[in-house]
Amino acid sequence: MKVFDLHCDTLSELRYAEKAGVPKSFAQNDLHIDLQKLKKGDYMLQCFAAFVNLGDKTPGADPLVTALEEIDVFKRIMEKYPEDIAPVYQPSDIRKNAAESKISGMLTIEEGGCCKGSIGVLRRMYELGVRMMTLTWNHENELASPNVVPGGGHNIWPCAPNTETGLKEKGFEFLAEMERLHIIADVSHLSDKGFWDIVEHSTRPFAASHSNCRALAPHCRNLTDEMIRALANKGGLVGLNYCSGFLDNQPEEKLCRSTTALMAKHAAHFKQVGGIEIIGLGSDFDGIGGKLEMDDCSKLPLLADALRREGFTEDEVEAIFYRNARRFFEENL
Structure with a gap:
């Protein structure tokens, strides 16, 4: 079954390896994602x-x-393996690559602070191919606040949500320009207040590329039922995150599990609250550690089986695996 994944951190891992003088090949490596595993995972x-x-x-x-x-790592991958993987800049690229049996690669940004508050830099990022961006990661920046209470430190599990500070003046400017350019606004990592700022001020659908349900796992990185309904009403998309701390509800983070059964429970909750149409996959591969039942991108059939056991029809499994995300990006890029 085809797979469309909204988020991974493979580029940063490849860059770290290069900086350390032990470069890894994208063709095959020890990360969650490489070209061979992507092919095996369809x-x-x-x-x-x-x-x-x-x-x-x-x-x-x-x-x-x-x-x-x-x-630059992304561009070099696309140049080195043109017969296997090709970039996506517009909806027609998704269709073209699929017709040519190529995997599509879409460039995104996790941490809008890399633009240093410059709209000009944002525009150049679009020219380089960026098509989705989180306004924050886990640090305050010129655009907005993350869902870590200011002064609360970096130990954020399970973390109380930040309901006080959201988008800043520059963040609203960025949101407007991102929507003009058709860079998808990604609310994963954004504060609760920032999420509602996006809901109030956005004119286009937005995404939560790698977030789960707070009703099932009380981490502040997850979405409340009210948020899920608002995202659905805006025509948005959410990607199931495979990180144990965002899937499980345990008294200590070290006890949390990353299992396909828990992922299926979150998918069922998203469906109940927001509808099947909002659900996609947002693995966070190469950005998460610990023991993973689905420990690389070739193992996605395990999740498909878990979704079926949870009661999802074959049509719904396909919607979660790729059709919802494909429709979302074809309509919004």
Whole structure:
């Protein structure tokens, strides 16, 4: 069955390896995602995030340079394996690549702070191929606040939501320009207040690329039922996150599990609250650790089986695996 995944951190892992002098091949490596595993998993499209940690204390670290270097990794992958994977810049590229039996690669950004508050940089990111962007990661930036209470530190499990601070003036400017450019606004990592700012001010559908249901796992990175309904009403899309801390409800993070059965429970809750049409996949592969039942991107049939056991029809499983996401991006890019 075809797969469309809204989020992974593979670019940053490949960049880290290069910086450490032990580069990894995208063709085959020890990460959750490589070309061989994508083929085995029957992927239609993988979103590759240029991830930036604003808390990086490495001497000389610059968030814009980091993002550009990860985009360079993406570009080199596309150039090296043109017969197997090709970039997506517009809806017709998804259809063209599928017709040619190629995997599609879509470039995204995880941490809008890499733009340093510059609309000009945002426009250049669009020219480079970026088609979706989170306004924040886990640090305050020029655009908005994350869902980590200011002053609360970085140990964010399970974390109380930030309901006080959301988008800043520059964040509203970015939202308007992103919508003009058709860069999808991604609310994963954004504060609760920021989420509602997006709901109130957005004129186009938005996504939560890698977030689950707060009713089932009380982490602040997950969506409340009210948020799920609002996202659905806006024509949005959510990607199931495979991270144990966003799937399970345990007294300690180390006890949380990442199982396909739990993923199916979250999918069922999303369906009940927001409808089947909003559900996609947002693995967070290569950005999550711990023991994973589905421990690389070739293992997606395990999730399909779990969804069937949960009561999803074959048509609904296909909708979650790729059809909902394909429709969303074909309508909104």
